Amino acid sequence: xxxxxxxxxxxxxxxxxxxxxxxxxxxxxxxxxxxxxxxxxxxxxxxxxxxxxxxxxxxxxxxxxxxxxxxxxxxxxxxxxxxxxxxxxxxxxxxxxxxxxxxxxxxxxxxxxxxxxxxxxxxxxxxxxxxxxxxxxxxxxxxxxxxxxxxxxxxxxxxxxxxxxxxxxxxxxxxxxxxxxxxxxxxxxxxxxxxxxxxxxxxxxxxxxxxxxxxxxxxxxxxxxxxxxxxxxxxxxxxxxxxxxxxxxxxxxxxxxxxxxxxxxxxxxxxxxxxxxxxxxxxxxxxxxxxxxxxx
Numbered sequence: 146x147x148x149x150x151x152x153x154x155x156x157x158x159x160x161x162x163x164x165x166x167x168x169x170x171x172x173x174x175x176x177x178x179x180x181x182x183x184x185x186x187x188x189x190x191x192x193x194x195x196x197x198x199x200x201x202x203x204x205x206x207x208x209x210x211x212x213x214x215x216x217x218x219x220x221x222x223x224x225x226x227x228x229x230x231x232x233x234x235x236x237x238x239x240x241x242x243x244x245x246x247x248x249x250x251x252x253x254x255x256x257x258x259x260x261x262x263x264x265x266x267x268x269x270x271x272x273x274x275x276x277x278x279x280x281x282x283x284x285x286x287x288x289x290x291x292x293x294x295x296x297x298x299x300x301x302x303x304x305x306x307x308x309x310x311x312x313x314x315x316x317x318x319x320x321x322x323x324x325x326x327x328x329x330x331x332x333x334x335x336x337x338x339x340x341x342x343x344x345x346x347x348x349x350x351x352x353x354x355x356x357x358x359x360x361x362x363x364x365x366x367x368x369x370x371x372x373x374x375x376x377x378x379x380x381x382x383x384x385x386x387x388x389x390x391x392x393x394x395x396x397x398x399x400x401x402x403x404x405x406x407x408x409x410x411x412x413x414x415x416x417x418x419x420x421x422x423x424x425x426x427x428x429x430x431x432x433x434x435x436x437x438x439x440x441x
Contacts, residue, residue, distance in 0.1 A: 149370055149374055150370070158254075158367060159252075162240075162249045162250070163254055164253050164254070165190070165191040165192055165254045165256050166188055166189065166190060166230075166253060166254065166255050167188070167191055167255075167259060168186060168187070168189075168226075168255065168257070168258050168259070169186060169187050169189065169259040169260065170219075170258075170260045170267060171184070171186075171260060171261065172184045172185075172215065172264065173185065175212075180212075182213065182214060183212050184215070185207075185208070185209050186207040188204070188205040188226075189203075189204060189205075190205070191257075207223070207226045208222055208223060208226060220360055227361070230255065230364060234252065234253055234368045235365065252368055254368045255361070255364060255369045255370075256369075256370060256375060257375055258375050258377070259377045262274050262281075262383075265281055269373060270355065270356050270357050270358065270359040271283075271355055271356065271373075272351075272354050272355070272356060275295075275296045276297055276351065276354065277290075277351050277352075277354070278351070278352065279354060281373065281377075281378055282324070282373055283372075284323045284324065285322075285329070286317065288300070289304070289309070289312035290312050291309070291402070301316065301319060302316050302317075303315060303316050333349075333355055334353075334358060336349045337349055337350065337357065338358065394410075394412055394413070395413060395415040395416075396415050397410055397416045
């Protein structure tokens with residue numbers, strides 16, 4: 146992704162007077178004691194330095210979608226802003242530069258489309274995070290599901306004696322996973338839009354990980370990285386979810402299937418007092434080697 150942005154600059158596609166944008170979408174609950182969801186999307190001007198671009202005075206509000214509940218068709222709200230951006234990309238934005246007493250033509254480039262993991266599906270129109278082909282970067286990694294289950298997990302290793310159809314592929318070497326890209330995206334999207342029946346559509350959706358064409362395809366391809374290159378990953382929630390996952394594993398409190406024997410879990414190192422004492426001592430011994438900022 147970084148190389149694609151630098152390449153656009155080196156190739157002259159992003160010029161000195163152009164504007165580079167990021168759009169972000171998220172939901173918020175306004176009240177602590179009752180359910181009232183609203184959705185907001187904003188524009189961030191990346192030409193500004195990091196210490197300025199995220200300040201309230203510089204963030205541009207794209208739209209506000211009121212509750213009470215999550216909107217059923219978010220496209221109907223954000224299409225106005227995307228259409229306006231497409232129009233500006235088509236004819237460029239005319240700006241009067243008073244410092245040089247001149248008129249400049251500025252092209253608008255959309256570089257990033259951001260949201261949390263569940264929210265990204267409204268930008269890229271891929272399937273949710275529990276589906277088979279779930280990668281936001283479209284790397285092609287296929288998930289695995291349990292017998293009679295519908296939730297797919299990004300498990301690299303094939304479980305022993307596991308023969309669920311569609312999840313019985315061989316072990317995946319993490320070093321062979323592709324970086325992601327748009328090579329197969331257009332071809333797979335064509336399969337979705339040309340599905341002859343609802344049944345075929347559902348099968349193609351599971352196989353390709355796509356649901357429908359996203360609004361970003363209406364933008365100028367010369368002024369946008371496209372899908373999935375402009376999509377970002379949700380690292381913040383990933384870090385939080387991983388910590389919760391590791392804690393319940395180390396404590397031996399994770400929910401498991403009735404056929405699983407928790408007595409065989411050799412990773413439950415924090416399920417007794419001795420484990421906690423040893424862990425505390427290890428953290429204490431590591432103190433002199435940690436940066437002072439982390440200890441404040």
